[in-house]
Amino acid sequence: MMASLPRRNAPDVGGMSPEPRGPTVKRIVVGTQLRRLREAGGITRGAAGYTIRASEAKISRMELGRVSFKERDVADLLTLYGIHDGPDRTAFLNLVHQANTPGWWQEYGDVLPSWFETYLGLEQAASMLRTHEAQFVPGLLQTEDYARAVVRLGLPGTSDDEVQRRADLRLRRQAVLTQDGAPRVWVILDETALRRPLGSREVLAAQLRHLLELSELPNVSIQVLLHESGGHAAVGGPFTLLRFADPDLPDIVYVEQLTSALYLDKRQDTDRYAMVLSRLAVEAESPARTAAIIHDLVHQQ
Numbered sequence: 061m062m063a064s065l066p067r068r069n070a071p072d073v074g075g076m077s078p079e080p081r082g083p084t085v086k087r088i089v090v091g092t093q094l095r096r097l098r099e100a101g102g103i104t105r106g107a108a109g110y111t112i113r114a115s116e117a118k119i120s121r122m123e124l125g126r127v128s129f130k131e132r133d134v135a136d137l138l139t140l141y142g143i144h145d146g147p148d149r150t151a152f153l154n155l156v157h158q159a160n161t162p163g164w165w166q167e168y169g170d171v172l173p174s175w176f177e178t179y180l181g182l183e184q185a186a187s188m189l190r191t192h193e194a195q196f197v198p199g200l201l202q203t204e205d206y207a208r209a210v211v212r213l214g215l216p217g218t219s220d221d222e223v224q225r226r227a228d229l230r231l232r233r234q235a236v237l238t239q240d241g242a243p244r245v246w247v248i249l250d251e252t253a254l255r256r257p258l259g260s261r262e263v264l265a266a267q268l269r270h271l272l273e274l275s276e277l278p279n280v281s282i283q284v285l286l287h288e289s290g291g292h293a294a295v296g297g298p299f300t301l302l303r304f305a306d307p308d309l310p311d312i313v314y315v316e317q318l319t320s321a322l323y324l325d326k327r328q329d330t331d332r333y334a335m336v337l338s339r340l341a342v343e344a345e346s347p348a349r350t351a352a353i354i355h356d357l358v359h360q361q
Contacts, residue, residue, distance in 0.1 A: 084181020086159035088125030209259035265361035
């Protein structure tokens with residue numbers, strides 16, 4: 061069973077971090093560095109906004125990494141913050157250019173909700189993903205047929221072409237599981253998710269076999285919460301806790317809703333969710349016992 065990890069200490073202001081992976085994370089890192097430089101210089105958001113002919117609200121969005129950057133604006137801010145010619149300025153502007161590069165998921169923009177784009181970028185860059193799911197197998201672990209069944213359930217009346225596009229997006233995400241530097245993935249499933257026959261019993265059986273194959277990967281752990289264990293700590297529904305190797309990035313909790321999502325990064329929130337996951341890991345069956353349970357369920361289909 062995976063042990064609960066200690067929190068990192070907050071990094072000091074100043075100095076560029078090792079290059080982060082993926083445009084979403086790069087935007088967050090750029091924003092964090094801009095905020096630190098502004099605060100170190102004792103400059104207000106209003107003064108920074110005046111320099112680039114923008115509002116305080118835009119400076120706030122830039123510092124949170126929630127918008128793309130105009131390289132001219134960043135260059136003007138660096139000058140204001142005292143970062144003139146030199147390797148630091150060049151490296152910073154190169155990172156800005158990379159942060160503005162679209163991710164691979166942009167080609168699925170016709171079926172990709174805007175609120176989910178941020179999650180995809182974070183998922184691709186995380187060093188650890190810890191997930192609890194009550195109703196379904198998480199998208200990162202779904203087979204193609206199972207993914208299509210989930211899409212049809214959530215979006216009745218959707219055309220076959222759109223269903224397939226959405227399933228293809230889920231399958232494309234899964235490359236992260238076996239890439240170089242793949243994240244540590246720890247999934248805790250309610251027993252319901254293993255028994256719900258989506259599509260058909262054959263589709264569920266294939267999905268269960270897929271889970272067994274994935275559980276053999278060295279970076280993937282799957283645990284099941286049995287019905288007989290009673291109530292548990294995750295009464296609020298499914299969520300994912302993401303952790304990153306980059307010291308500039310805090311832990312982030314992703315909570316998906318019906319038509320939107322929450323992204324929580326305050327220490328008090330992420331610590332609470334981490335505590336819940338640790339409790340669930342104790343209450344759930346071990347990965348080895350879970351594999352045996354899934355194996356039995358396959359033969360019941």
